[in-house]
Amino acid sequence: MAVNTLEVRSLTKVIGKKKIVDDVSFSVKKGEIFGLLGPNGAGKTTIIRMIVSLIKRTAGEVTVNGNNLDGQFKKTMSEIGAIVENPEFYKYMSGYKNLKHYANMAIKEVSDERIMEVARLVKLEDAIYQKVKTYSLGMRQRLGVAQALLHNPSLLILDEPTNGLDPQGIREFRDYLHALAHEGISVLVSSHLLAEMQLMCDRFAIIEKGKLIHISSMKETMEEDEKMEVIFEVSSSLKAVDVLKGQLSNTDVKVLSEDQFSVNVEKATISTINKLLISKGIDVYGIRTVTVSLEDRFLEITNKEVKEHGGVMQ
Ligand SMILES: Nc1ncnc2c1ncn2[C@@H]1O[C@H](COP(=O)(O)OP(=O)(O)O)[C@@H](O)[C@H]1O
Ligand SMILES: [Mg+2]
Incomplete structure (x- = not known):
C-alpha cells in the first residue's frame, strides 16, 4: 500500500482553557493538492504551525512519508518545505542571491543547479538576477515557494498563499501549483476563500472552530448532491x-x-x-x-452541521 505523504492524526492544541485545534485528522497523498478551508480564526494556521513544528502539539501525531515527527524529527522536517509567515527577502539583493543565502542555511546541501531548477519551477528564471525590490508581489510569492522547495521536500505547505495577489497572480499561482503536484510534490494549502480552493485543490477539509467538520474530494462534493x-x-x-x-x-x-x-x-x-x-x-x-458552486455546498454542509450539532455560525 502506498504511504501517504502526510498523515495527521488527532492533532489537538489547547491554549489556556481553549481548544484551538480539536482532534483533527487527515492525510495528503503523493502529488495531491489538499486544502484546509475555513473562516478566519478557524484554526488553520495553528494546524500548520504544529505540522511544521513552529509550535508544540498538545496531542496528536504527524508523519511524513511514514516517518514520525516525534521519532525522526530531522528526517521528517527535511521532507517539508513551508511558507507560514511571509518569507523575508533582502530587497537589494537579486532573487538568486537570496536563494543562495537560504541554500547556505538549508537542512540538506543545496547545489547551484538546484537553485536554478527551483527558479525554473516557479517561473522566475528570467528575473532571477534582478533585485527583489523590482519584483511584483506575485514574483515575491514565487520566490518564497522557490525557497521552500530548495531542499527538495516531498511536501509543500502554504498558509493562505494567495493573500494579496491579484486575480491574474492567483491564476498563475494555481497553474504552477498544479505543475508542482504533477511532478509528484504534495501540497497542503490553506485559505478562507472557497472559490479559490475549488479551482486549486484535489481534496479539502473544512475546519470550523478548531474542528474538522467535513472532508471530501472536490469532485465528490460537486457530484454527491x-x-x-x-x-x-x-x-x-x-x-x-x-x-x-x-x-x-x-x-x-x-x-x-x-x-x-x-x-x-x-x-x-x-x-x-x-x-x-x-x-x-x-x-x-x-x-x-x-452547476452548484463550492460556496453553495460549503453553506449547505456548514448549515447542516449547525443544525445537527447546535453550533452558531458567524
Ligand atoms: N498563541 C495564541 N494564544 C491564544 N489564542 C490563539 C493563539 N494563536 C491562535 N489563537 C486563536 O486560535 C484561533 C485560531 O487561530 P488561527 O489558527 O490563526 O486561525 P486561522 O488561521 O484559521 O485564521 C483564533 O481564535 C485565534 O485567536
Ligand atoms: Mg491563518
Whole structure:
C-alpha cells in the first residue's frame, strides 16, 4: 500500500482553557493538492504551525512519508518545505542571491543547479538576477515557494498563499501549483476563500472552530448532491410541463420562458425526461445542468452541521 505523504492524526492544541485545534485528522497523498478551508480564526494556521513544528502539539501525531515527527524529527522536517509567515527577502539583493543565502542555511546541501531548477519551477528564471525590490508581489510569492522547495521536500505547505495577489497572480499561482503536484510534490494549502480552493485543490477539509467538520474530494462534493437543477430548452415549455406533471408526479418543475423550463432531478431522470418529451412530439433543443458552486455546498454542509450539532455560525 502506498504511504501517504502526510498523515495527521488527532492533532489537538489547547491554549489556556481553549481548544484551538480539536482532534483533527487527515492525510495528503503523493502529488495531491489538499486544502484546509475555513473562516478566519478557524484554526488553520495553528494546524500548520504544529505540522511544521513552529509550535508544540498538545496531542496528536504527524508523519511524513511514514516517518514520525516525534521519532525522526530531522528526517521528517527535511521532507517539508513551508511558507507560514511571509518569507523575508533582502530587497537589494537579486532573487538568486537570496536563494543562495537560504541554500547556505538549508537542512540538506543545496547545489547551484538546484537553485536554478527551483527558479525554473516557479517561473522566475528570467528575473532571477534582478533585485527583489523590482519584483511584483506575485514574483515575491514565487520566490518564497522557490525557497521552500530548495531542499527538495516531498511536501509543500502554504498558509493562505494567495493573500494579496491579484486575480491574474492567483491564476498563475494555481497553474504552477498544479505543475508542482504533477511532478509528484504534495501540497497542503490553506485559505478562507472557497472559490479559490475549488479551482486549486484535489481534496479539502473544512475546519470550523478548531474542528474538522467535513472532508471530501472536490469532485465528490460537486457530484454527491443527488439532485441538480437542469434547464431544458424545448419547442413549448407549457406543453412540456403538462407532460411532465402527468408522468413524473414528484418532480419540481418551473417554467422559465416560452421555450425554457427547469427541473430539480437526479442525473438518471434527465434522460427519462428527454425521452418522454420526444415521445410526445416536443422538440428538445438543449439540456444544461446548473452547476452548484463550492460556496453553495460549503453553506449547505456548514448549515447542516449547525443544525445537527447546535453550533452558531458567524
Ligand atoms: N498563541 C495564541 N494564544 C491564544 N489564542 C490563539 C493563539 N494563536 C491562535 N489563537 C486563536 O486560535 C484561533 C485560531 O487561530 P488561527 O489558527 O490563526 O486561525 P486561522 O488561521 O484559521 O485564521 C483564533 O481564535 C485565534 O485567536
Ligand atoms: Mg491563518
